[in-house]
Each structure stands twice: as structure tokens, then as C-alpha cells.
Amino acid sequence: MRPSLEHPDPTYTRLVEHYSSFITVPSEKLKFLRTTLSKYPNSPLADRVAWLKQLTFRKAILEELVQVLPADSPKPREVALIYWLYRVRYPVFLTSTLTIAMVALVLGQWLYQNARQTGIFSLRLESGEIIPKIVVVPSPVPVSTDKSSNSNTASNSDPIEGFALEDVWLVEKTAEFEQYSNGARILTKYEVETEPRNFFALSRKAPKEKIPLPFDAQQAIFYPEEKTKPVGILYHVTQSDLLPFEPTYNSRLKGKSSHLIEYVKEEKLYNYVIDRFGQIHRVVKDDHYANHSGNSIWADEKAVYVRLNHSFIGVAFEGNWSSNIKLNPDDINEAQIYSCKLLTQILRNKYKIKATNCITHGQVSINPSDYLIGFHLDWAIGFPYTSCGLRDNYNELPPSITEFGFKYDRGFQNSIGGKLWPGIELAEARLKARAKDSEMTLEELRKQLNKDFTLYLNWINKMRDLRKANSGNSEEETDKEKPLKLFGD
Numbered sequence: 001m002r003p004s005l006e007h008p009d010p011t012y013t014r015l016v017e018h019y020s021s022f023i024t025v026p027s028e029k030l031k032f033l034r035t036t037l038s039k040y041p042n043s044p045l046a047d048r049v050a051w052l053k054q055l056t057f058r059k060a061i062l063e064e065l066v067q068v069l070p071a072d073s074p075k076p077r078e079v080a081l082i083y084w085l086y087r088v089r090y091p092v093f094l095t096s097t098l099t100i101a102m103v104a105l106v107l108g109q110w111l112y113q114n115a116r117q118t119g120i121f122s123l124r125l126e127s128g129e130i131i132p133k134i135v136v137v138p139s140p141v142p143v144s145t146d147k148s149s150n151s152n153t154a155s156n157s158d159p160i161e162g163f164a165l166e167d168v169w170l171v172e173k174t175a176e177f178e179q180y181s182n183g184a185r186i187l188t189k190y191e192v193e194t195e196p197r198n199f200f201a202l203s204r205k206a207p208k209e210k211i212p213l214p215f216d217a218q219q220a221i222f223y224p225e226e227k228t229k230p231v232g233i234l235y236h237v238t239q240s241d242l243l244p245f246e247p248t249y250n251s252r253l254k255g256k257s258s259h260l261i262e263y264v265k266e267e268k269l270y271n272y273v274i275d276r277f278g279q280i281h282r283v284v285k286d287d288h289y290a291n292h293s294g295n296s297i298w299a300d301e302k303a304v305y306v307r308l309n310h311s312f313i314g315v316a317f318e319g320n321w322s323s324n325i326k327l328n329p330d331d332i333n334e335a336q337i338y339s340c341k342l343l344t345q346i347l348r349n350k351y352k353i354k355a356t357n358c359i360t361h362g363q364v365s366i367n368p369s370d371y372l373i374g375f376h377l378d379w380a381i382g383f384p385y386t387s388c389g390l391r392d393n394y395n396e397l398p399p400s401i402t403e404f405g406f407k408y409d410r411g412f413q414n415s416i417g418g419k420l421w422p423g424i425e426l427a428e429a430r431l432k433a434r435a436k437d438s439e440m441t442l443e444e445l446r447k448q449l450n451k452d453f454t455l456y457l458n459w460i461n462k463m464r465d466l467r468k469a470n471s472g473n474s475e476e477e478t479d480k481e482k483p484l485k486l487f488g489d
């Protein structure tokens with residue numbers, strides 16, 4: 001304890017006197033005065049800061065005062081408040097400390113997040129320079145473990161926003177099914193083989209070594225190039241008799257599906273069937289052709305494809321197509337469309353298939369004898385492209401019209417509900433412009449393109465027969481799907 005009254009600050013003395021007035025018992029008051037004055041808090045820092053000095057003084061005085069004043073004695077409002085504050089000082093201190101700590105933590109986290117997003121942590125200093133971190137974007141992982149299918153990565157990128165391919169990979173393979181990372185389970189019980197895919201793409205670009213064309217085409221000039229990997233997906237409908245999609249029909253629905261798949265297996269009709277419960281069945285192996293498309297034409301910016309059994313993977317919905325096909329349980333149901341989306345993801349990932357090469361049978365099917373489109377009509381209208389994770393390919397120009405001058409007839413137009421796809425009208429306009437550029441009438445150009453098509457088709461058929469003869473395969477590769485003509489010619 002310091003010696004009493006040693007250089008007390010006048011402010012301190014005045015405050016001590018002020019607070020002593022709250023003590024009524026004289027002896028207590030005197031005791032308070034002595035003790036409090038003797039405890040004059042001498043702080044060099046408080047001496048320089050006026051408000052800190054006031055605080056230090058009042059603290060010292062009140063500490064003495066609360067000891068003298070009985071707890072239950074009536075107190076002036078100022079003292080009562082300070083007295084209460086003094087009594088609750090520890091809980092208040094604890095609460096305040098915790099609150100400050102919490103606020104600091106939240107603030108710190110917010111700052112860290114912001115700094116992270118701005119990329120502060122990706123910066124590092126090296127010889128005085130700030131070097132931004134290189135972000136490596138992983139490329140999509142192919143489904144196949146076969147390294148060779150990984151080579152053609154350029155065509156995998158799809159620049160259309162919202163249609164980028166997600167990574168999909170094979171998670172598990174058993175004797176009965178394949179499980180994929182996107183949730184798809186492909187049932188493999190019915191799997192069957194035909195022959196490995198092998199076809200001629202009609203390339204738009206001349207090969208480096210000039211090989212003379214095996215025929216004399218006048219207007220449609222392409223260069224046959226041998227290929228073994230599928231370039232597209234062709235969607236079909238099985239045109240089956242359908243039962244009401246209700247729980248009471250469970251076993252009969254299942255029975256119908258297995259009969260259908262048995263039939264598809266026997267005819268080697270499609271690579272995949274999506275049954276009415278949305279189950280995906282692989283029938284013909286992916287890398288083998290199926291008898292799904294027969295006479296048909298499709299194209300991309302690299303090549304034109306004629307007869308798509310070998311070049312396209314056939315995927316069929318168990319169902320019954322008509323021009324007013326709708327998404328409803330008794331027509332095409334949601335489970336089937338969702339499975340189609342998953343299967344499309346898997347196949348596009350595995351074979352690097354372009355979105356524009358995912359197309360329907362009704363859009364590619366032709367009759368080579370009368371040069372008319374729409375021999376088969378399944379999905380000639382109504383395919384849920386967007387729900388299947390694709391863009392609306394009804395806007396695509398049918399290459400049957402633009403490259404080989406095919407036509408549509410009234411029967412076709414009626415079969416698809418009277419309204420043509422936007423792509424057909426655009427293709428007709430392009431053909432007209434081409435005729436004008438070539439100084440031919442539209443009919444002259446059509447005739448020449450039709451003739452050229454027959455040359456290519458005959459050559460492709462001849463090559464197919466040669467290949468069959470060489471491999472000793474006696475099976476006939478053709479179009480085994482029953483054509484659907486709603487309006488006869």
C-alpha cells in the first residue's frame with residue numbers, strides 16, 4: 001500500500017469526496033475516505049489520457065465504495081447502476097469476450113473466403129514477380145478402358161452452352177449389368193454379337209494421296225474413307241402393342257418387354273432397348289452393327305454417312321410412335337426419357353459423339369427408289385431432344401436433301417402432322433440457291449444429285465458384299481425394322 005495522500009490528483013480527491021456523500025454512517029464515511037485516498041491509482045498512461053484517467057479513478061473509488069455500502073441499502077441511481085455493473089462485471093466480461101471472439105471469427109472467415117475467391121492464395125512471389133497459378137481443367141474421362149478410343153478428343157468438345165458433356169465412367173461390371181457414374185445401369189443379359197463395325201464415311205475433304213473415285217459422280221463429290229468407330233446415335237421407337245401403364249399390369253408389362261427384347265435379340269435389330277420401366281438393355285454389342293436403319297443418310301461437317309447400321313448406334317424406346325406422341329405414361333414415359341439422357345451421356349462420352357449426330361430414324365430414313373425422305377417415320381417428329389440432354393436437331397438440315405436432292409411427299413407431310421421441321425425448309429432453300437449458283441434448274445440439280453447418290457449407294461453395297469464374302473459371314477445385314485407408313489402413297 002502506498003503512503004497516504006501522497007501527491008493525490010485534485011480530480012481524484014474531488015471524486016472521492018463526491019462518492020463519500022452516499023455513505024450515511026460517519027465512521028464508515030471516514031474509513032472510506034482514508035482507504036480510498038490511500039489507494040490513489042498512479043498510472044503514467046492514465047495521466048496523459050483524460051477519459052482513461054476518469055475511468056481509472058472511478059474504478060478505484062467504486063471498488064472501495066461497494067465494500068462499504070451494504071447490499072440492501074438504498075442507493076442513488078448513479079451508484080445503483082454502477083454498483084450493479086460492478087457486481088455483474090465477470091459475466092459481462094465473459095459474454096463480451098465471447099461475443100467479440102465470435103464476431104472476429106465470422107469476420108475472419110468472410111475475409112478468407114473473399115481473398116480465396118479473388119485468388120490471393122494462388123499468387124506466389126518468385127524473384128519479385130507475381131505469377132498467377134495455372135488452373136488445369138481435367139478432360140472428360142472416357143468410359144472405355146480401351147486406350148485407343150481416347151485418341152479422337154477434338155470432336156468431343158461441344159461449344160453449345162448447357163450441352164457440355166459431363167464425365168461419365170464405368171463404376172462396376174458384373175455378368176448381369178454395367179453400373180455407370182451417372183446413375184445408369186445397363187442390363188447385359190440379352191447381349192449378342194453380329195460383326196464389328198466397318199463402313200465408308202464419304203469424306204468432304206480429299207485424302208492426301210489422290211485415289212481415283214471408283215465412279216463418276218457429277219455434283220456430289222465425296223471421298224470414301226474406311227472407319228470402324230460409331231459416329232452417331234440413331235433413336236427409334238419399337239412400334240409395339242402397348243398395355244396400360246398401371247401396377248395391375250406389372251407382370252404382363254414385364255412379359256411384353258422380355259418378348260420384345262427376345263425378338264430384338266433374334267433379329268439383331270438395335271444396340272439398345274429402353275423398356276417401359278426405363279430399364280436400359282444392351283442387345284447388340286456397341287462395337288457391332290445392328291439391323292436398325294437400312295437406307296438412310298446423315299452428315300456432319302466432316303463427312304456424309306450412307307446406310308447407318310455400321311456408323312450409328314441404334315437406341316430404341318419400347319413404345320408406339322405417332323405424330324402426336326406425348327410424354328405420358330401410356331405413350332413415352334419419363335423414366336424412358338431419363339434413361340435416354342443417361343445412355344446418351346455414356347455413349348457420347350465413350351465414342352466422342354457430336355450432339356448433331358444424335359438424330360432420329362424418321363429424320364434420316366430414305367427410299368432410294370423414288371428419292372423420297374421418311375420411309376421410316378419413328379420419331380420423325382416429337383423426339384424430346386432437350387430432355388435427352390441434346391439440342392433440338394429438328395433444326396438441322398437433312399443432308400438427304402442438301403447433298404443428294406431428295407424430296408418429301410404429301411404423305412410424309414401428313415404423317416408428321418402437316419408441319420415440316422425447320423431444317424427441311426432451310427435445306428430446300430439451300431438446294432435452290434445451289435441450283436442458281438450452278439446455273440441449273442432445281443429439277444436438273446436434283447436429278448443429277450439423285451443419280452450421284454445411286455452411284456455411291458451401289459458402291460457402298462458392293463463393298464459390303466465383298467467384305468461379307470471375305471469374312472465368310474452369311475448373315476444378311478439389312479433393315480429389319482418394319483416400316484411405318486401412316487399415309488400410303
Ligand SMILES: [Zn+2]
Pocket residue numbers: 235236237292361362376378481
Ligand atoms: Zn426406327
